[in-house]
Amino acid sequence: MSASPSRSRHGVWLIGARGSVATTVVAGCGALTGGLHPPTGLVTETPVFAGCGLPALSSLVFGGHDTVDCPLPKRAEALAAGGVLPRGLPSAVAAELAAAEAEIRPGGPAPHDERDERELISSFATDVRDFVRRHGLAGAVVVNVASTEPAATGDRLPPSALYAAAALEAGCPYVNFTPSTGLHHPALAATAAASGLPYAGRDGKTGQTLLRSVLGPMFAQRALSVRAWSGTNLLGGGDGSSLADPAAAAAKNAGKERVLADTLGTTPEGEVHIDDVPALGDWKTAWDHIAFDGFLGARMVLQTIWQGCDSALAAPLVLDLARLTLRAHRVGLSGPLGELGFYFKDPVGEGPSALGEQYAALAGFAARLRAAAEAPTGEPR
């Protein structure tokens, strides 16, 4: 091992590369690298990951696929106007945005696209391999941050699965930050297992579900009986309109409800609504109403209101996951990375559901990476 990790450069290939999350990832990585902002929200910059050999933020090179045309610099300006990015940041990181923009390739399938699934996968994989080769990267990770697609039906691979298959074909680890199918399609199971690549997902835990993953355990540990857990999410931006599609919302809600069932040990009454409210722009509000019984059946209520910016919540997690998965690949880990359940509503692999235990598992993962980094030969264990 001659090249030290700190000199290598690493690719982050974003599916949905011109969306709000991707734009925030690219602009934010530039801002942190340039010392313009502290790394708020990045768990990989906390002491628990010291000495783990993670790729430096400054080593990351961005590219990706998208089906929309609005270039990254323009999207960044729109996000700054909406208060998601700080004023002045788009111009401060104009070079980084332009560099990433230059590495965005058309996604698909486009309307009237005549390529079959095999051709699309091959084409996408070629895009990634070209990116790695042109930049001389030590490796690359493919991260899906595209809008949620409707739950897959029938035999055809949905687009998210085409991209996931392309990641495997290109020899890249894969992270599914959305509730879309991705690697979960049965047709990909054998290939994924045979690939020897690590992967992580599904559906980033950024707001209401993050809260649920700490409140659910609280009720369970205190032996309080949750009778109904109801929630409403108001979303502006692209996410709101894509989730206004009931099929897409169903995919998302399944993850939310799984967290409750897993942490409470029962499934309480109650529904979850996702409303498209364009007036909210890139911000979202989530209200939860939890009716629970205490001692002798005393009826009590907890309500929570979470007002956040989805892109700002998601972006640091995407950077964390890219770094962690790149490093996992490097040290030879493969298959589902269950220890990254901290980041997901519907984690792959085995692992706990309570955030505190997930954090402990993540710290254990850090220890594994650190041990690999400190091994005399520098080789993975």
Place this chain on the structure above:
Amino acid sequence: MSASPSRSRHGVWLIGARGSVATTVVAGCGALTGGLHPPTGLVTETPVFAGCGLPALSSLVFGGHDTVDCPLPKRAEALAAGGVLPRGLPSAVAAELAAAEAEIRPGGPAPHDERDERELISSFATDVRDFVRRHGLAGAVVVNVASTEPAATGDRLPPSALYAAAALEAGCPYVNFTPSTGLHHPALAATAAASGLPYAGRDGKTGQTLLRSVLGPMFAQRALSVRAWSGTNLLGGGDGSSLADPAAAAAKNAGKERVLADTLGTTPEGEVHIDDVPALGDWKTAWDHIAFDGFLGARMVLQTIWQGCDSALAAPLVLDLARLTLRAHRVGLSGPLGELGFYFKDPVGEGPSALGEQYAALAGFAARLRAAAEAPTGEPR
């Protein structure tokens, strides 16, 4: 060791024995023993405590000190009228209430009480010893559930410390469920250490602080930067009026703020208000407003509204603590029981601040008790 724990009877001596919490403890223990309600809220009835040799709920005998006259059965009726106890419960457990009422002795010091501190302590200890002897109890625990007293000033022992000293003199373990001084008075430190008795406290974590102990770690684990954490508590009942005394409120708030400082690692801006709102009866409402920064300084807010009944939240914890401390005494544990930090705002001894870790410590405590219960000689390890 001839007597099996399950045949022995155990005393629970309540300071503030005619208050809402004590009344709910006595009525609730009767309701559970009689099979009228499931043990919602009792952690000691969950599988984690199976085989730990805890005294059965049916083995508990109640008594205590109080300075007010309203008898327990009448207090229970008032609590049922206010919706704290289920309708009909006071008559269903009339015998249990009457039995406990018969074991309540006058607290003190009364106005114009001419006894000095030494005499008061001795008198209180005699009350406890008589209780144990008359009932042939295997032991007793003293639990402070009285109204919060103002922070102690000067050399005089405040009442809570007199009762704590009496517990030591009577050879009983001690639990301080309130923010009052209790065993924390410097004048009692040496005696407590020499007594070989176990003790636990301080200030039961029932609502807003319970929430803070899971939300604080969530922000910290996600590397989100909490800028301000503000809260308002509206309390009816006796607790509201005693905490309307700024000195008493100060004692309570210190515990709340400690939880934040310990779990966040910083002290955010923000105040905590405690308002006396008699119209709320035995119910309380706590509103928390948490302003935090996400990635690139994006400003976000979480608000929580907790509407609960303090007595119903506290009573199962008191039963848990009585059972755990009685058992700890039985198996020979002594000194501060740091593993019970799960129950307290301001725990004695060493231990983590995040609820999840506190729960893990509690499970470890259960394992210790279980090991003792399974030891061949029945002796403590």
Place this chain on the structure above:
Amino acid sequence: MSASPSRSRHGVWLIGARGSVATTVVAGCGALTGGLHPPTGLVTETPVFAGCGLPALSSLVFGGHDTVDCPLPKRAEALAAGGVLPRGLPSAVAAELAAAEAEIRPGGPAPHDERDERELISSFATDVRDFVRRHGLAGAVVVNVASTEPAATGDRLPPSALYAAAALEAGCPYVNFTPSTGLHHPALAATAAASGLPYAGRDGKTGQTLLRSVLGPMFAQRALSVRAWSGTNLLGGGDGSSLADPAAAAAKNAGKERVLADTLGTTPEGEVHIDDVPALGDWKTAWDHIAFDGFLGARMVLQTIWQGCDSALAAPLVLDLARLTLRAHRVGLSGPLGELGFYFKDPVGEGPSALGEQYAALAGFAARLRAAAEAPTGEPR
């Protein structure tokens, strides 16, 4: 005019006579007449209605139709257990409940009912006439407090319209406290106009919409621009399950949205959800999230959380409306009583939408009634 109004007795015929609202109306009227409770929530007991000649609460006699069998006294016990009625009230007004129960007749159409519409109307009208005759009543009003029915489709009269037609046939004024069709069916328009009877409706304004009818005008008067108004209602009890039917919910939501459009002058973004949450029993929670723009487009938010008991909110309004409509009939008013818009989401006749103006209109109505009461001959004008 020999009989003074104060000696006469007046009938209140409730459609849905064994439901929560009807039970609360009957029990509550008994409680007020017996001096057990102050008349909280009854606008007709405030000074604005002094001297209007309204029938006394003690003069009201209750009966009605229902399709369910659970007798009123038992329903009242269930409501008391759920905290809707005060403990002990069902037994204190046992005589009143039994008297009303004896006057409840089977509603319809029952499954496999072979009667045609004409026969059903005639049968219902006969029930009302018998009730009036047997009790020697000075008059009776028919009030629909049944569960919301799905929006009518096709030519058939829905049940609510059958009852409304029966009211006309029996010569009784009619109040529709629900969003169901009632008198709004086109087939009834000519009959209603020809009847010379007064009528009021539609859909009692008890919670979220009550709030909207004061908040909407506030935004309008301050020239603030409401961009999105979103809401979620959590309902237990029978209302929750009947409104879980999307068709019924649609009928209800139309009224809610009309209030916004009328008071704001525009239709903001946003949806309204109605969730059935049986765990809430007879209580409901309504959350509203209002995103509005201030000066120079500053984005602001108002949120409201309303936690109430629907039956307790509705019952005093039903008593008000019965008294007002009986008196209106007595003094010769006919047709839609637009001045009662204060009580409804979707008022009949002409009138303002802002609650304050509706209250002023109601006060004007009181003045009209008072003038009639004071007319020398005692005759209607």
Place this chain on the structure above:
Amino acid sequence: MSASPSRSRHGVWLIGARGSVATTVVAGCGALTGGLHPPTGLVTETPVFAGCGLPALSSLVFGGHDTVDCPLPKRAEALAAGGVLPRGLPSAVAAELAAAEAEIRPGGPAPHDERDERELISSFATDVRDFVRRHGLAGAVVVNVASTEPAATGDRLPPSALYAAAALEAGCPYVNFTPSTGLHHPALAATAAASGLPYAGRDGKTGQTLLRSVLGPMFAQRALSVRAWSGTNLLGGGDGSSLADPAAAAAKNAGKERVLADTLGTTPEGEVHIDDVPALGDWKTAWDHIAFDGFLGARMVLQTIWQGCDSALAAPLVLDLARLTLRAHRVGLSGPLGELGFYFKDPVGEGPSALGEQYAALAGFAARLRAAAEAPTGEPR
């Protein structure tokens, strides 16, 4: 009357001319005049004021007193960074900001100021007269938008009263947008009465109290019994720190509580807290918790959460008041303008407390102004 009002220019002299509210007033007037934003929040731009002869926004000339040095253009940049002013607005209205900055004179008394009250008043009045003369203004109004000062004690005139006296001396109408003393000092009563000048105040109703002025009447009109009304305000910016002074907060809270007492007819339990939370910047959050009884004593709760920007809420009201008061002066009105109670927590003169009625009174005021504008001679009636 040769000069038409529309050609004249009118002065707005702001006490606290470099504060957030004043800056937003000046920048916002420029933005509206330049067609950059719609007049959201300005009641005087709605049809109700058409034909009233109000001075055009483009006719307003700004100046004022302040004791701080940060120039208006710089303050505007800070407000834009905090999201109070739109991005880019400070540069778009740079000329207007510079013009107003050039008309700001030092306020007082400064520390170690040796001028007595008489001299200070005279000096301030001279500043205003110079402003009017140099610009050839048709008139000017003095508006207090400075930070709240502690409640006055003793004989000395507090600064707000010195400025109010100066307004009288300069022959200008006066508006007190704050809870400070202003014209309310007994020593100024006779002078104010003799001056023949109109005046308005006190304490702009921008958030929590605005809500209270519509919710209080709702409860009263529905005969619902409010038992406790509690509130907490979290304020950043300068307002938060000045109101952290308990004496200043007391002045502000008195106004808030008056609205409840006046609209409810009783004084419910409950406190109001004002917390200084610098992390909130120029934004504020107000939580209200209202416990009320419904029919038969059913206990219900309404909670409201208002998240707004104080400067953006206040500025359009200040522009409204300046225009209305200038016109009132012009048409010969004098003394307390009770019809402007719509704008204030603690209105001068007589008038209703419910917002709806206050709006009706305001519309009546508009009619008076319109009649004056349409009078053949153009003279005031």
